[in-house]
Amino acid sequence: MKKILIILFAILGIAFAIQLVNNKPQPEKQTQTPEINIQGEVEIGANGGENEAGMVTSPRTGNEPAQTYVVKIKNMQFDPQIKNIYQGDSITFVNEDTVPHLVASDPHPAHTALPGFESQALQPGQSYTFKFEQIGRWGYHCHLHPSMVGTINTQQKALSK
Numbered sequence: 001m002k003k004i005l006i007i008l009f010a011i012l013g014i015a016f017a018i019q020l021v022n023n024k025p026q027p028e029k030q031t032q033t034p035e036i037n038i039q040g041e042v043e044i045g046a047n048g049g050e051n052e053a054g055m056v057t058s059p060r061t062g063n064e065p066a067q068t069y070v071v072k073i074k075n076m077q078f079d080p081q082i083k084n085i086y087q088g089d090s091i092t093f094v095n096e097d098t099v100p101h102l103v104a105s106d107p108h109p110a111h112t113a114l115p116g117f118e119s120q121a122l123q124p125g126q127s128y129t130f131k132f133e134q135i136g137r138w139g140y141h142c143h144l145h146p147s148m149v150g151t152i153n154t155q156q157k158a159l160s161k
């Protein structure tokens with residue numbers, strides 16, 4: 001009789017162990033979605049009284065094609081000043097102003113926050129396109145007029161299922 005009980009407990013123990021192993025992948029899944037952090041950053045931008053026109057409203061999956069958006073440089077300003085995009089999207093900066101401008105990653109003058117994000121001097125009518133592969137909040141400025149500033153918020157695409 002005692003033997004049967006021991007075997008029974010052993011089976012229960014194994015069943016319990018199997019369940020533990022099966023449940024394990026779930027906490028890993030949760031750590032794979034850092035979108036919450038990025039969205040928090042986007043909200044900080046919006047609360048700062050900044051332009052919400054480019055606000056990303058519904059998440060895209062990894063399967064959808066990358067987009068290219070235009071940021072105008074006009075009247076010594078970037079328009080829109082804040083742009084929210086997904087990783088892999090591009091921004092084309094178009095100089096519609098009457099003087100040259102040079103788009104560059106913060107901080108001025110080192111431009112080290114996002115290496116490669118730096119145009120040549122753009123004459124009126126010229127443009128510069130940069131593809132944002134890295135997730136983050138990328139501040140930038142006009143290197144020729146450092147008080148001209150803007151931000152590109154690059155959000156992670158939703159993981160495709």
Ligand SMILES: [Cu+2]
Binds near residue numbers: 141143144
């Ligand atoms: Cu600069």
